[in-house]
Amino acid sequence: MTQQIQTAPPSSVRPGLPHVELTGFEPSLDEDERAVQQAMHQFAREVMRPAGSALDKLSAEEVVAPDSPYWQFLKTVAASGIEFDAMAEDVPPAALARLQAIAVEELGWGDAGLAVSLGAGAFPRMMAARSGNQELVGLCEGRLxxxxxxxxxxxxxxxxxxxxxxxxxxxxxxxxxxxxxxxxxxxxxxxxxxxxxxxxxxxxxxxxxxxxxxxxxxxxxxxxxxxxxxxxxxxxxxxxxxxxxxxxxxxxxxxxxxxxxxxxxxxxxxxxxxxxYWRGHASTWSSAGVAMGQIMTGLARASFEHALEYCHERRQGGALLADHQLVQYRLGGMARKVETMRAVSRRATDYTFLSPSKHPYYTAGSKVTCTDLAFEVADEALQLFGGNGLTREYPVEKLFRDARAARIEDGENHLLSMKFGYLTSLLHRAARTRP
Ligand SMILES: Cc1cc2nc3c(=O)[nH]c(=O)nc-3n(C[C@H](O)[C@H](O)[C@H](O)COP(=O)(O)OP(=O)(O)OC[C@H]3O[C@@H](n4cnc5c(N)ncnc54)[C@H](O)[C@@H]3O)c2cc1C
Structure with a gap:
């Protein structure tokens, strides 16, 4: 039996399509957020993707050679004034946390490896600035x-x-x-x-x-x-x-x-x-874990978007892949995971920026959730491309490899999950000893 699909239901009878942003199902972005998102998205699409794709095909020596696109990429970043951790004194901390999450997701969407290079590149200056030590800020200024x-x-x-x-x-x-x-x-x-x-x-x-x-x-x-x-x-x-x-x-x-x-x-x-020392290390590490969640949300969204597009081009079984219910189920699973990652990484961002006593074992837990889900989404994207997914002609095998690295980067995931569990025990014991 052929299934009849009604493509344009009368709006008075059926619900219309919901409001969505580039970053999925959120009520809306304010003016500043939208401006930042659009600028970062354009940069990610026009600069990061081509550079990341070209660098991916080079040897490690070629990536750092003087004529490498890596240096051209850094020059473009410097000329465009993009900063991984832009500080704006007139923006309230909660708004700044949200802006940072929105901006870094776009960088991860562009290229996760280059996004990490920018994040690591800014890291000493960022931590010096957060400590308020101006001499160290000066020492790091303008240096990768x-x-x-x-x-x-x-x-x-x-x-x-x-x-x-x-x-x-x-x-x-x-x-x-x-x-x-x-x-x-x-x-x-x-x-x-x-x-x-x-x-x-x-x-x-x-x-x-x-x-x-x-x-x-x-x-x-x-x-x-x-x-x-x-x-x-x-x-x-x-x-x-x-x-x-x-x-x-x-x-x-x-x-x-x-x-x-x-x-x-x-x-x-x-x-x-x-x-x-250990308190300082805890603070530094909390900040790194937050960025991982944001970058990998962007990578997962990119994987999902590629898969969605392919499912609307490729026909099998007499219909577009996207018209098969099994494929819709799989796309739904991917979209759920991207939404979950965004929620978790934004919550970790807020907690780390705004809580009076952040903790890296919590951030570690959020990093595990985001990077494991990103890997699942990239894996499913590759699977939806079938054999094409395995070839270098299509972008998803690179996203799959990039996602795999993140499960070890900034702490191996099993170990980080264990640490989050350890923290929950410490909290439980502390609560029991409270009067
Ligand atoms: C893409 C990428 C970027 C990175 N960037 C940086 C960077 O900028 N700076 C930097 O310093 N490092 C960086 N790292 C290193 C990264 O932090 C480490 O690889 C990671 O912390 C794991 O350490 P390891 O590789 O030595 O593995 P190991 O610690 O040797 O772990 C090997 C295995 O043993 C398990 N294991 C370890 N300890 C225990 C335990 N106590 N109990 C049970 N099981 C255990 C782990 O779960 C893991 O499966 C990066 C790594 C990657 C992949």
């Missing part, structure tokens, strides 16, 4: 940044804020292979980062988050590493780089090791020193 935290032997271990998270059989935490000694107003750094530092091969300034010895050893009385979070200009004597990393996904984002050989910086370049 990176965040140096993970090391060959210290990946997930650098993310344990509390000694009790350590395995029962481990006598101490892990200080890793990149450490600092702090004395006499100076910080001396030795060792190397992991190969995963975003912008590692090209950054001019780093926010370095590592274990530190203040003269009493690297570990406190509970066996937990002491640490320091410090801004380091990467043209100082003793800094060198490894080769750019070849990898699956986010290939437009240059990544690689940074080596430190007796690199000396004044202690006043620190954002978090001594007893303040």
């Amino acid at each position: 940044g990176c965040w140096i935290g993970t090391q060959p032997d210290r990946g997930s271990d650098g993310l344990s804020l509390y000694p009790a998270e350590r395995h029962a059989a481990a006598p101490q935490g892990n200080k890793g292979n990149l450490t600092a000694r702090v004395s006499g107003g100076e910080i001396v750094i030795n060792g190397q980062s992991s190969a995963w530092v975003s912008n590692g091969p090209v950054a001019q300034v780093g926010l370095v988050t590592i274990a530190a010895d203040y003269g009493e050893g690297f570990f406190d009385s509970e066996g937990h590493p002491r640490g320091v979070e410090v801004v380091v200009p990467l043209d100082l004597p003793g800094v060198s780089r490894g080769r750019p990393l070849e990898k699956l996904g986010k290939r437009a984002l240059p990544q690689g090791e940074v080596f430190f050989d007796d690199v000396k910086v004044p202690a006043r370049f620190a954002l978090a020193l001594g007893d303040e």
Whole structure:
């Protein structure tokens, strides 16, 4: 039996189509929000997508070579005045949080690897600005940044804020292979980062988050590493780089090791020193997790839009894919996930910007939700393209690879989920001890 589809029901009888924005089912955007969204969307479509697609096909060495489209991309960014974390003193914090989420979603829609490069590039300046330290803001101004935290032997271990998270059989935490000694107003750094530092091969300034010895050893009385979070200009004597990393996904984002050989910086370049270290690290990491949710919402939306378009072109079974109920069900599942990601990432943005005491284990939970869902949406998009989805002729295999990387980036997802669970236990126990 042929199904009759009524395409234009009389408006007096049937509900009309709902109001939707580029960012889905929200009541509406105000004037400022719409202006920001349109500008970022145009930039994402006209600059980021072509650059991201071209860079994806190059080797890691070619991505950072002087004639690479990567540098042209950064020049266009600088000329257009786009800033990943624009601060506007006259905008109330709640409005600024929303504007940031709207803007960064568009960057993720354009190209997730380049969006991360912009985010990491702005990260040292952004954290310096949030600390209110104008000298450090000045030090970072006009310099491409990176965040140096993970090391060959210290990946997930650098993310344990509390000694009790350590395995029962481990006598101490892990200080890793990149450490600092702090004395006499100076910080001396030795060792190397992991190969995963975003912008590692090209950054001019780093926010370095590592274990530190203040003269009493690297570990406190509970066996937990002491640490320091410090801004380091990467043209100082003793800094060198490894080769750019070849990898699956986010290939437009240059990544690689940074080596430190007796690199000396004044202690006043620190954002978090001594007893303040773990609180400072928690604050920095909260901000990174928020951006991941926003970027990956954009990537998932891009995957969904490509799939939707393809389903309105490809015919099988005597009809457009979009006219099959099974396909409508699958599109509905994708759209639900994109809406969920946007809601979760905006909630994490609001919480992190506006709560009196944010926490990175909550942000970690939201990052897991967004990146796992983004991967599911990209996977389903590829599946809806059939065999075409696997070829480089179509955009979805790149989105699939980019989404895959995000489940490890900024903390591996199983581990982050465990940390969110750990936080819920801490909250439960604290509530039980309240009078
Ligand atoms: C695209 C991308 C961008 C990145 N950007 C940066 C950056 O800018 N700066 C930077 O410093 N780093 C960066 N990283 C590194 C990233 O933060 C780490 O890869 C991540 O934290 C995981 O560390 P690891 O790779 O060493 O894995 P490991 O920590 O070795 O984990 C391996 C496996 O063991 C499991 N595991 C680990 N610990 C435990 C435990 N205690 N209990 C149970 N299971 C455990 C994990 O869940 C995981 O499945 C980036 C990574 C990617 C992929």
